[in-house]
Amino acid sequence: MNKMNYPSESSSVRYSGPRIKNIAVVGTGYVGLVTGTYFANHGINVICLDISEERITKLNQGQAPFFEPGLDEYTHKALNKNKLTFTTDYDQALKEAEIVFICVGTPPKNGDADMSFVESALKSTCEKLDHDAVIVGKSTMPFGILSWVLDVIKDNKKDNVKIDWVVNPEFLSEGTAILDMESPSRVVIGGEDEEAVEKVVSLYKDVTSPIIHTDVESAALIKYASNSFLATKISFVNSLANVADKLGGDVTDIIKGMGLDPRIGSRYLRPGIGFGGSCLPKDIQAFYKTAEKHDSHFDILKVVEEINLNQTKVIVEKLKDLLGTLKGKKIALLGLAFKQDTDDIRESPAARLVNFLVDEGAVVVGTDPEAMPNFRKLNLEMQFADDAYQALKGADALVLVTEWEVYFNLDWKKVKELMADPVVVDGRNFLDKAQLKSLGFKYTGIGTR
Numbered sequence: 001m002n003k004m005n006y007p008s009e010s011s012s013v014r015y016s017g018p019r020i021k022n023i024a025v026v027g028t029g030y031v032g033l034v035t036g037t038y039f040a041n042h043g044i045n046v047i048c049l050d051i052s053e054e055r056i057t058k059l060n061q062g063q064a065p066f067f068e069p070g071l072d073e074y075t076h077k078a079l080n081k082n083k084l085t086f087t088t089d090y091d092q093a094l095k096e097a098e099i100v101f102i103c104v105g106t107p108p109k110n111g112d113a114d115m116s117f118v119e120s121a122l123k124s125t126c127e128k129l130d131h132d133a134v135i136v137g138k139s140t141m142p143f144g145i146l147s148w149v150l151d152v153i154k155d156n157k158k159d160n161v162k163i164d165w166v167v168n169p170e171f172l173s174e175g176t177a178i179l180d181m182e183s184p185s186r187v188v189i190g191g192e193d194e195e196a197v198e199k200v201v202s203l204y205k206d207v208t209s210p211i212i213h214t215d216v217e218s219a220a221l222i223k224y225a226s227n228s229f230l231a232t233k234i235s236f237v238n239s240l241a242n243v244a245d246k247l248g249g250d251v252t253d254i255i256k257g258m259g260l261d262p263r264i265g266s267r268y269l270r271p272g273i274g275f276g277g278s279c280l281p282k283d284i285q286a287f288y289k290t291a292e293k294h295d296s297h298f299d300i301l302k303v304v305e306e307i308n309l310n311q312t313k314v315i316v317e318k319l320k321d322l323l324g325t326l327k328g329k330k331i332a333l334l335g336l337a338f339k340q341d342t343d344d345i346r347e348s349p350a351a352r353l354v355n356f357l358v359d360e361g362a363v364v365v366g367t368d369p370e371a372m373p374n375f376r377k378l379n380l381e382m383q384f385a386d387d388a389y390q391a392l393k394g395a396d397a398l399v400l401v402t403e404w405e406v407y408f409n410l411d412w413k414k415v416k417e418l419m420a421d422p423v424v425v426d427g428r429n430f431l432d433k434a435q436l437k438s439l440g441f442k443y444t445g446i447g448t449r
């Protein structure tokens, strides 16, 4: 193995071997599908593998298993170029693969990342590979697991086959995944073997942003540290908004004033109902728990988590201030997805809000342009409406939960006529409050009135 020095950027890393032509991607969830399609659209032959027959059948018909703007077209483009194939068969996927990306889920399990899917994908890949290859961990994997991974590889690979392990975390945001993949802020590649790292770097030939290469543990930590820092920013700004609510300041102006300091910046400082999704909540928990296991701590993240869970209650308190008791009151929730432009409801604050409102005796009706089928599966005590106007008929209050553009552009005169009481709690400081106030709505945002 050629051991690497770790320069900060990859300008010095140039792969001079044969061009990588074939890769396999194991797992066709969010990360796997977007990653595979990206490489296929950039000239690599990609075979995406999933153990779910149903998923592969749909993908072969060009149907993505989730909603992501532009993904259907992006996948069709790759399929039409004959660069993308879907299969359930490991032999087919690995036959020519020079690099194998592991993109299976690492869902939360008692606060840790459940590594059983990674283990099973790694085992199957190692058992089947009959030629040298690089395996790349792209799923979010905890730090401190390198020796475990190397043992799984050693115990399952064929004797005459050389397998190198590289970590290449993904930083995609749902709703903007294709843009994030095409123009990433950075690419991080962690690995010990020079040639293996260079091969992976060579796949990103069309990327103009910095490519950072590090050791394996640092690459895993960059992912956790990034998501944890983002979560901390949100809990910071939500606390700030709550203070502004009590003291009389306006958080929008405060953020503007802070954000002009280039050391702070104004991005990712939008106050709201709290963060959700498949990454931030799970990663902060896994980060502080893993740190504790390694005799360290990251207690700041426990507070970030607590602030986030409490943030949903802020909405309930605001409704009570405006309506008095919520018993029997009809509360319409606009948006159920954890953020706009996705049908993903994982850790959506909307679910927490529904439960709190039901506890107060409210009648909850919700709507969402994409996420209703997923949200229905939660079986919460609520009604669903086809669109915002239907949800708002006779409502005592509207809560803007997810900032879908369609809600910004509602016919607000019509909304006012439909509602029993024109109370608006803007859980994302998203709506045009000047317009709403001029129409006679009783508007309140988060840290802004």
Ligand code: UDX
Pocket: 170, 171, 172, 173, 174, 175, 227, 230, 234, 267, 268, 269, 270, 271, 272, 273, 274, 275, 276, 277, 278, 279, 280, 338, 339, 340
């Ligand atoms: C996040 C990271 O951004 C991405 O880099 C990583 O790869 C996966 O996790 P994602 O979960 O898709 O991406 O969504 P993101 O846009 O980061 O939003 C996460 C949550 O924070 C959402 O609930 C969103 O509404 C909330 N949020 C975001 C805020 O409340 N305020 C903000 O300023 C930004």
